[in-house]
Amino acid sequence: MFNPISLNLPTYPFKITEKGDVVFIFDELRKKHLVLTPEEWVRQHFIQHLISEKKFPKSLIQIEGGLVLNQLQKRSDILVYNTEGNKLLLIECKAPKVKITQSVFDQAARYNSIHQAKWIALTNGLQHVYAKINHEKGSFDFIQELPDYNLL
Secondary structure, three states, X not given: OOXXXXXXXXXXXXXXXXXXXXXXXXXXXXXXXXXXXXXXXXHHHHHHHHHHOOOOOHHHEEEEEEEEEOOEEEEEEEEEEOOOOOEEEEEEEOOOOOOOOHHHHHHHHHHHHHHOOOEEEEEOOOOEEEEEEXXXXXXXXXXXXXOOHHHO
């Protein structure tokens, strides 16, 4: 059974249920119960952070969207669009025990080579890394805090 740990994000009133030995969390965007893994705990917190603190519209957030990279089927954790339907922010979520390393950043950058979002965020719930991408120069500008949606 998953024992939720405190994250470096605000707490939210999640709907947690148990069936036998399995714990579920209700995903309000997908409108279904999901097995509560450490990565899902981080993903759900970060989604709520985007909606509640950063004023991201729920309707512009896609969770676990598929993509094809080097002929392999992959999935991005969270992808946020702007109101014109362009990809704005790619977010890669990891379990709290997974350190945010260069290899995690490289994974997100590979996914973003397909998506071409303007921003990348990496989080394990404890550490958050944000970068604005300059696609023309092939460079990243790292920032301390993710701006509110209307400033991206």
